[in-house]
Amino acid sequence: MTPEEEIERLYRTHGHSVLRRARHILGDEHEANEVLQELFMSLLDRPGQFRGESSVTTWLYSVTTHLCLNRLRSQRTRLRLVEERVAPAQPDEAPARADQRALAQQLLAGLPGEVAEAAVYYYCDEMSQEEIAGVLGCSRRHVGDLLERCRERARAWEAAP
Amino acid sequence: MTSLERRRPETCLSDLRLDRLLAGELEGGALEESRAHLASCTVCAARLAELEAGRAAFVAAPPPLRRRAARRGRRWLIPSAATALAAAAAVLVVWHGQEPGTRVKGGERLGLYVKHGEAVRRAGPDEVVRPGDALRFTYSMTAARHLAVLSRDGAGHASVYYPVGPSAVRHEPGAEVPLPSSTVLDEVLGHEVVYGLFCAGPVVLEPVRRSLEARPGAPPAVPGCTVDRLAIVKERAP
Numbered sequence: 288m289t290p291e292e293e294i295e296r297l298y299r300t301h302g303h304s305v306l307r308r309a310r311h312i313l314g315d316e317h318e319a320n321e322v323l324q325e326l327f328m329s330l331l332d333r334p335g336q337f338r339g340e341s342s343v344t345t346w347l348y349s350v351t352t353h354l355c356l357n358r359l360r361s362q363r364t365r366l367r368l369v370e371e372r373v374a375p376a377q378p379d380e381a382p383a384r385a386d387q388r389a390l391a392q393q394l395l396a397g398l399p400g401e402v403a404e405a406a407v408y409y410y411c412d413e414m415s416q417e418e419i420a421g422v423l424g425c426s427r428r429h430v431g432d433l434l435e436r437c438r439e440r441a442r443a444w445e446a447a448p
Numbered sequence: 449m450t451s452l453e454r455r456r457p458e459t460c461l462s463d464l465r466l467d468r469l470l471a472g473e474l475e476g477g478a479l480e481e482s483r484a485h486l487a488s489c490t491v492c493a494a495r496l497a498e499l500e501a502g503r504a505a506f507v508a509a510p511p512p513l514r515r516r517a518a519r520r521g522r523r524w525l526i527p528s529a530a531t532a533l534a535a536a537a538a539v540l541v542v543w544h545g546q547e548p549g550t551r552v553k554g555g556e557r558l559g560l561y562v563k564h565g566e567a568v569r570r571a572g573p574d575e576v577v578r579p580g581d582a583l584r585f586t587y588s589m590t591a592a593r594h595l596a597v598l599s600r601d602g603a604g605h606a607s608v609y610y611p612v613g614p615s616a617v618r619h620e621p622g623a624e625v626p627l628p629s630s631t632v633l634d635e636v637l638g639h640e641v642v643y644g645l646f647c648a649g650p651v652v653l654e655p656v657r658r659s660l661e662a663r664p665g666a667p668p669a670v671p672g673c674t675v676d677r678l679a680i681v682k683e684r685a686p
Contacts, residue, residue: 298513303506304467307499316592317620324514342473348464391452410452414462422464441452 290334298327301343305351311411312355314392322354341422349422352407359396394444398437405433461485461492466499509615509650558597558644558676559586559624585610585644588623593646595619596653597627598660598668601640606660608653609642615650616673640680647673 288296305326309319326347330336337346391410395403401423408414408422416434420427456462461469461482468474469482486493561570563582585597594616597609610627611617619625643660645651649672656668667675 295513299507299510301471302510303503304463304499306506306511307502308463315620316618317622317625320511323511327513342468342471344468344471344473345464348467394452406452408464410454412463413454413456413460414464415458418462418464437452 291331294327294330294334297330297343301347302327304344305347308348308351308411309355312352312392312395312407313358318358322351322358325354326350345422348408348412352404356395356400356403356407359392394441398440402433402436402440405430406437409434409437456491456495460489461495463495463499466492466496469496470500470503511617512611555588555590556593556644556646556674556676557588558642558678559588560584560642560678561586561626585627585642586624587619587627587644587646588625589619589621589646592618592620594648594650595627596645596647596651596656597642598645598653598657599640599642600660600664604661604664606657608657614654615652616645616647618650642678642680643668644676644678645670645673646676 302323306319306323309322310316313319313322337343340346341349395406398406404423405419408419409416414422416427416430419430423430465474465478465482469479474482486496559570561568561584563584568584587595595618596611596616598606599609600606645656645668647670651670651673656670660666660668667677
């Protein structure tokens with residue numbers, strides 16, 4: 288199997304989780320598809336990026352998280368998401384849930400890198416702190432600190448007029 | 449915290465754990481532990497079923513994987529004729545013709561941009577383009593739809609311009625949103641009709657393509673889809 292065929296196989300077997308997570312984090316179908324394409328196009332261009340230091344799934348989680356957070360932080364994307372009040376990921380999503388999602392996305396866009404990553408893993412993927420420590424390559428205690436910083440920022444957001 | 453919440457406690461299986469289980473990456477104690485938890489936790493079992501259904505839907509109709517321009521060229525761009533022959537041909541675009549039986553809703557339109565060298569312009573009525581120019585389709589619609597673009601050329605051959613995959617692909621509403629591919633018309637002369645399909649679901653396209661080929665002059669009639677069309681006349685330059 289050529290490297291290109293291997294990546295196409297990876298796309299078919301793991302593309303679903305990349306797309307689902309991007310959709311969840313970004314709340315926007317178009318942006319989620321762009322992340323899916325960007326990730327696998329990058330792999331096609333540079334097939335050696337995955338070095339087998341973790342499972343494929345874990346590695347794709349990490350790359351997808353980075354790509355999504357970059358998009359949320361980009362001024363253009365953030366403004367568009369805010370202006371559109373964030374299109375619900377599901378057509379039948381309740382308005383309150385969509386608003387909550389929009390708030391979460393604005394919060395994530397403003398968090399420092401490692402804090403935002405921990406928040407995505409904890410709240411979107413519902414990982415344990417131990418799992419997050421494994422993905423981020425840090426101690427469980429550090430993950431606890433990151434999540435506490437996230438909660439502090441969220442409280443400050445909600446208290447703001 | 450209202451803006452960030454989780455539904456499952458840390459003692460439950462995370463999405464990462466469930467995705468790894470689906471991918472066959474778990475073994476030994478982690479596998480046994482996950483199976484035991486799933487046997488006793490309806491929340492995690494339901495989440496696993498949800499992820500599994502998502503995976504099945506993706507595998508059945510994966511969105512077409514784009515390539516970088518140079519790489520995609522081999523797959524997407526229809527090989528043009530030899531340069532001398534291509535330079536002699538011209539393509540006339542006729543804007544938004546109507547065909548009997550074609551149902552076009554005001555909010556669902558297929559558009560076309562022409563790239564000539566480095567210049568990009570929106571094609572208008574009687575727009576003349578040259579081989580080597582890239583055509584890029586756009587869509588405008590007010591609600592999310594599954595999209596596909598098919599064409600029947602002057603020789604009666606039907607093809608799917610978009611997507612690469614077997615089924616129409618869902619897109620969010622927008623105005624003049626470019627589809628993620630461009631195409632160059634080949635040297636087949638005559639009238640070519642391009643159909644934009646705006647569908648309620650992921651319609652399988654091969655039967656539509658076959659029907660387009662089998663019934664010249666008839667627009668694709670697909671339940672749940674509306675159709676917009678562009679007529680193109682390809683002519684050789686005098």
